Amino acid sequence: MTFILLALGVSLAYGLMSGHSVKAKSAHSQPNIPAAASSSTTLAATQSLFIRPTTPIYALNSNNVIFVLWPGANSFTRLVRVTQVNGNLIGIDFRPADGNNNALYALTDTGTIYTIKLTPNGLGNATKVSDLSPRFPSGIQSLMDFNPVVNALRLIGSDRLNYAAVNSNGNLNATAIQTSLSYDPNDVNKGVMPHVSAGAYDSNAIGATTTRFYGIDYDLDTLVTIQPATPGGSSATGGGVLQTLGPLVTPDGQRINIDSTADIDIYSIPSIPSVGFANRLVIVTGQKFFKIDLFDVNPAVPPGSVTNIVAQGFTLPDDTNDIIDIAAASISYEAENATLGGGARVDASFPGFKGTGYANLGSGFAGGFVEFQVNQDSSGGGGYFLTYANGSNVNRPCNITVNGTVVLSFNFPPTGSWSNYTTYLDITKPINLGTAPGFRNVRITSTTAAGGPNIDNIRFGAN
Numbered sequence: 001m002t003f004i005l006l007a008l009g010v011s012l013a014y015g016l017m018s019g020h021s022v023k024a025k026s027a028h029s030q031p032n033i034p035a036a037a038s039s040s041t042t043l044a045a046t047q048s049l050f051i052r053p054t055t056p057i058y059a060l061n062s063n064n065v066i067f068v069l070w071p072g073a074n075s076f077t078r079l080v081r082v083t084q085v086n087g088n089l090i091g092i093d094f095r096p097a098d099g100n101n102n103a104l105y106a107l108t109d110t111g112t113i114y115t116i117k118l119t120p121n122g123l124g125n126a127t128k129v130s131d132l133s134p135r136f137p138s139g140i141q142s143l144m145d146f147n148p149v150v151n152a153l154r155l156i157g158s159d160r161l162n163y164a165a166v167n168s169n170g171n172l173n174a175t176a177i178q179t180s181l182s183y184d185p186n187d188v189n190k191g192v193m194p195h196v197s198a199g200a201y202d203s204n205a206i207g208a209t210t211t212r213f214y215g216i217d218y219d220l221d222t223l224v225t226i227q228p229a230t231p232g233g234s235s236a237t238g239g240g241v242l243q244t245l246g247p248l249v250t251p252d253g254q255r256i257n258i259d260s261t262a263d264i265d266i267y268s269i270p271s272i273p274s275v276g277f278a279n280r281l282v283i284v285t286g287q288k289f290f291k292i293d294l295f296d297v298n299p300a301v302p303p304g305s306v307t308n309i310v311a312q313g314f315t316l317p318d319d320t321n322d323i324i325d326i327a328a329a330s331i332s333y334e335a336e337n338a339t340l341g342g343g344a345r346v347d348a349s350f351p352g353f354k355g356t357g358y359a360n361l362g363s364g365f366a367g368g369f370v371e372f373q374v375n376q377d378s379s380g381g382g383g384y385f386l387t388y389a390n391g392s393n394v395n396r397p398c399n400i401t402v403n404g405t406v407v408l409s410f411n412f413p414p415t416g417s418w419s420n421y422t423t424y425l426d427i428t429k430p431i432n433l434g435t436a437p438g439f440r441n442v443r444i445t446s447t448t449a450a451g452g453p454n455i456d457n458i459r460f461g462a463n
């Protein structure tokens with residue numbers, strides 16, 4: 001196993017994983033083989049460069065039905081029809097601050113925000129979060145996405161309406177109407193009426209300090225962005241000033257036609273601050289699924305400069321069920337948002353953690369555990385990243401189980417102090433999650449009387 005103490009090592013691995021080239025694959029042949037290549041010779045031959053997401057992509061249709069594209073699958077699977085809501089669902093997204101994938105946020109055309117449970121126990125159950133006032137009126141040709149920095153919701157309609165639902169001494173309880181969208185006066189599409197029905201923020205994880213908004217203009221079939229108010233900052237989304245980055249094209253240069261109800265989402269692989277996040281943008285439009293590695297897109301260009309934006313993908317079967325919105329599952333799971341037992345407890349005493357705390361597995365006894373509900377595929381994802389602290393001067397060994405079966409053991413060596421969080425990276429011996437679709441329970445349990453470490457979070461490598 002590779003025990004990497006230096007951020008440089010983590011940066012190198014992330015850099016390799018963010019490049020999706022054949023070179024990167026051969027350098028780490030085990031973690032980066034696309035699932036399709038091993039299961040289908042035909043797919044491997046025709047889509048040899050396309051690496052499918054190793055995180056599930058959830059989808060919504062206009063009849064309140066939730067679907068999911070499991071990692072490696074060729075089509076969406078129907079999960080559940082949501083019945084406990086008032087109105088028609090028009091948007092879904094995961095909230096990075098949740099620190100898990102247990103529920104989607106969803107908005108109805110009557111202006112109510114709900115959470116929709118995705119885990120097997122209570123699948124499809126809806127819980128009301130808040131009412132928008134005024135209601136967001138733009139219907140299904142709209143986008144809904146969480147800004148990971150301010151932990152608030154962005155709503156944009158293809159009619160140019162631009163809303164934010166923010167936390168104001170409550171959860172998403174204040175609605176702000178912001179500046180309607182328009183193209184920058186120096187943009188190639190200045191004066192053109194925008195039709196943006198798809199959009200998402202990058203750096204989509206706990207710990208992001210800046211984030212950039214990307215969207216798609218379905219009328220122009222282009223990728224657009226909103227520049228930050230100051231260089232290096234977050235997109236000034238509330239100002240609504242769009243910039244065209246370029247036309248969407250396939251790898252052989254064919255223009256991609258975007259439907260009016262197409263949607264996008266972004267999933268992000270956290271890295272060290274100087275490197276930022278490795279961001280993947282996924283698109284569902286009609287029968288097509290596409291993915292863009294945002295590492296290949298330079299958004300910080302002056303208005304008026306455009307370049308082709310290459311998206312790779314595949315054709316879904318006929319029965320794609322009129323998808324109107326999608327949401328990519330996070331690869332990051334915070335221990336303080338997981339299930340704890342055996343004497344373990346949520347704690348926040350030692351700073352340096354991500355999210356709101358960590359799981360303290362306890363000192364002086366064995367059996368403290370943290371259990372994550374994980375819906376990833378580890379077969380093509382390139383390992384896992386486990387962030388923990390051990391301020392004692394002895395190892396604190398633990399077992400890792402998947403649905404009760406031990407798959408790995410770790411020693412969790414001392415990190416020097418309880419405030420010194422270390423990321424343990426192993427891309428050669430991934431936690432074998434198995435290939436079965438759906439959630440499974442990944443549990444970390446201390447095995448000796450020394451006790452266990454403080455576990456901050458776990459992330460699974462992604463493509």
Ligand SMILES: [Ca+2]
Nearest residue numbers: 093145146265
């Ligand atoms: Ca999102």
Ligand SMILES: [Ca+2]
Nearest residue numbers: 354355357456
């Ligand atoms: Ca945490």
